[in-house]
Amino acid sequence: MLFVFAVICAFLHVSYQSPRSHWTLLPNILVVEVDGTLSQQPLSCIELPEELMRIGNQSQGIFWKKNGKEEAQRGNSYLVQLEESLGGGNYTCHSKDGSLLNHTEVLISEDETKRRKILVKNDQEHYLKCSTQNYNGEFQCSWTWHPSRVGKVAFIKARRVSDNNSVQCSLDSSSQQWVCFSDHSNFSCMVDDSGRGISCLDKQHCPYAEESQPIHITVYVRTKQFLVEDYSRHFYLSEIVKPGKVRIVKINSSVIEWSYPSSWSSPYSYFPLTFQIAQLRGECRRCNNPCTDSKAATTEMVHSPGICQFPVWHKAKVVCVRAKDAICDSQWSEWSHVSLRGSKKNRRHNKEEA
Incomplete structure (x- = not known):
């Protein structure tokens, strides 16, 4: 009997691995990288130890919902079941009386070798087509959604390549504009109404000085099925400039x-x-x-x-x-x-x- 129990435990250990990695895209948005194997990602409803101690036994009454539907798991911890590209969703935890305590959106990033692209390449073999009509620090990037995988922008990151890793990007209170800043750059980007492009401005760019470092832009896009992919380009404004009509x-x-x-x-x-x-x-x-x-x-x-x-x-x-x-x-x-x-x-x- 002990042997059978040990075999079952070993099987569960092999079958449900931890994801390759996970990271926070924005507050309450978690990206989990998967490679197709069965895995689990733990979530915590109440993360502060002192808060958890304060509610004590009440934590056993916490229940969870996935995309609005109540789940069987109870308690402060929840295990997201990941199978291939499945498992993403909006996870919320609630107190016994139904009050919302916390929420986490889980997005799935597939292994590069297994990934089906959300965007399609243009005639220049780029996923992002970027251009500007002048040297004032403004530029636009557009893309084409795959016909069966239309999604929306999840996050934008823009910086000068020389900047260190301390670049911080956030979404403003209107949830319409992304701002990225460091000691040497200050970018703001906004998604077009069409959802197929962005307009950005390097607020610290001087048009009369030679560009010493290129711009690096990364656009994270996601589908309704909670899959997320990132697409990047780097360029000097002089490489993408195209004057307006004469x-x-x-x-x-x-x-x-x-x-x-x-x-x-x-x-x-x-x-x-x-x-x-x-x-x-x-x-x-x-x-x-x-x-x-x-x-x-x-x-x-x-x-x-x-x-x-x-x-x-x-x-x-x-x-x-x-x-x-x-x-x-x-x-x-x-x-x-x-x-x-x-x-x-x-x-x-x-x-x-x-």
Whole structure:
């Protein structure tokens, strides 16, 4: 009989291992790393010893709920049963009269080799697509949810790589903005209304100084099934800068004028742009964008410190203009275009687009 009991104990010991590791993402949010084996994660309802001593025998009356449904386990301690990716949820503990005493959200982080991605890669083979329209310290990152695993942002961490491990990140009282700060950086990030991107600002960035260290951004996303994954990118602003659309207007049938995007950093003499001008022989009425769907008759490059007037080819009917950083090898802006031979309706549309 003792032998059988020993075998059962040994089996239980092997079957229910402790998770590989666990850590706190935010107050009352626990991330548990699993590798597919059976394991258990203990939770405590009342953690302070003096508080536990104060209630004494009353702790036996504590009961637990998982996602609002009462569990069989009783007492101050609760063992979360983890099997493969299952076990995550909202765990609450209550006093005998039903009052809420504590709560813990358990998120599951699967082993990297077994993980099915919550996000999908973009055409640049990144999970996060990051860009900025200037050097003022603002940038945006977006992503694409996997069709069957749409979730939401659980946590954001942004810092300069040179910062030490003392970076602290928290969610503000409105639960809409994450703030990360250290001795050398101060970032704030907000999730877009679409839930598919974030906007961030490095409040201590100086646009007139050379960036000595790249930005490191990590976005933690979670699903309704309480799975959590993190995705990271690091970059200099100069590597992700993409100017906004150039403002372009028609002066007359042979001259156009353009100016720098309103979102671009100033002074323009310190942040110069290079412009590409494409002149089209005819209008493509069925095209979504004549600048990308039509072949240019002539193309020229122009360096301009500000507003520029440009004489166009006498046979041109559409002129397209785009810009890029003249110093760094940045991305080109989206094309802006103006019709030179269009109807009054087209001319009005061109003015509105500008």
